[in-house]
Amino acid sequence: MSAYQPLLTLIQERIEQKDKSPLYLKIADSVKLATEQQMLKGGDFIPTEREFSDKLGVSRITVRKALDILDKEGVIVRSRGLGTMISETVEYSSKEATGFSQQVVLKGKKPDTLWIKKDVVLCSSEIAKMLKIAENDQVFLLKRVRYIDEQAVSIEESYVPAHLIHDPDEIQLSLYDYFRSQDISPTKTQSRVSAKMPTEEFLEKLNIDETVPVLLIEQTAYDKKGVPIEYSINRCRGDMYVFVSED
């Protein structure tokens, strides 16, 4: 029995279900399901287009459509010499696309977020400039560490004008969900992305080697009137994150 048999069985069962989903979506969804069930993990290989086609008895065109979707959504990575594997990279989008937790679950891994600060502080001149408020105005500093399978992968700091947050304890995984619960709509984002060597805090909190560079993502989010509602400084493991944008 091939190492792929559990996955192939899962797909076969999905294909045999009588519903109107097109075949290629049934295949793509089964691969996602396999990652959610930890049958597949980031870095695991999956069959080639030809192998899928032979074993499942479906056309290569159908398999290709399924793989194209998984590729586009960042679930898999295809590489010529190596074959196709479940992606290990988390996408950090300039738009609010698939959130961190959902992406990690789709890699068959366990996401976690630990808030280490939800404090009101006085605004420095740099932060004031980004948020278009006055120096020393009150802002919330929200700081969290994100984890994949208990391993810290990013440190994220958000600065939010204090009057926009009434109860910081209500902020769970997503600051944007909290904003929307307060009728604030994040509408536009400006991002500056750079590559840095890790800071001492980063090395310590993430417990990583000095040769892992940092993907530094600085973002300002605006509401629909163009008023800044958040400025964030996000330090991510360079080997695990990629920033994506489209315009």
Next chain:
Amino acid sequence: MSAYQPLLTLIQERIEQKDKSPLYLKIADSVKLATEQQMLKGGDFIPTEREFSDKLGVSRITVRKALDILDKEGVIVRSRGLGTMISETVEYSSKEATGFSQQVVLKGKKPDTLWIKKDVVLCSSEIAKMLKIAENDQVFLLKRVRYIDEQAVSIEESYVPAHLIHDPDEIQLSLYDYFRSQDISPTKTQSRVSAKMPTEEFLEKLNIDETVPVLLIEQTAYDKKGVPIEYSINRCRGDMYVFVSED
């Protein structure tokens, strides 16, 4: 005489010119002119808002408007403790904003571009996928190294379907200018940005320390019909480039 005197004189002369340019634009333009004339270089400090205001006899609001423009265009960097300095960072935009050469000139430095390849090659499966063409189709591989003051700062590879380029010798500084001369309009761009440690080629060509991380920018450009016209892999010095996007 203060070290700022030449700059202040330049601005004063511009202010005294009788034209309809608003005062803040005259000030901002003079700072740009000073960098173009090498009176100011990347890393040089400029006066504070208060100093400008006192020495030029203009309001602080006017000075602030001038500095805001210079800041927004990436000409200057303001930082609390250190003051305001001419930026040393090159912005790599997802949109076609101010080009590399123009930006470098605005830092009072000398830009250069050396094409090291303009060859027709057979397309690998990865490149084929990005350009939505067949493996082994002919593509142009355009490879160049960019320099600031004779120091190499990035290595950029572009893959373009061969039929889109009739005479590669006509491509000068800007591939997009060439596209437009052929009635091809780059309309949409997808970018993936990550932080990597430098490759051997990068270390060698750029003659830099191993502790400078690489900002890796992978982009696909599409024409107005959504057909891919370029896939590029750009490796930039992490200490000199920042990727900017807005959406």
